[in-house]
Amino acid sequence: MFSIEHEFDATVVTLVDDGAAPLQEDVVVNAFEECVTVEQYDPRTDSVQKVTLSMAQLRDLGAALNLPEGVYTLPPKATKP
Secondary structure, three states: OEEEEEOOOOEEEEEOOOOOOOOOOOEEEEEOOOEEEEEEEEOOOOEEEEEEEEHHHHHHHHHHOOOOOOOOOOOOOOOOO
8 A cells, every 4th residue: 555645845655564464664755856765664773764866866776676687777868958
């Protein structure tokens, strides 16, 4: 299950682990204009862990999910005239 909310400066996607036990904590993805953050509560440390991805890293991750094992370089994104 997941939810999508549009905030003033970001789109927020919350991923809820509603499968069989053991369940993981919710994952919150914040998509900003310049980066994407992924957050998850860690009960062992009683804190939220955050990872920040640049837009290039996010693009590479999306491509990597559909490619076989290996090392790749994607061409630069075309700029609009």
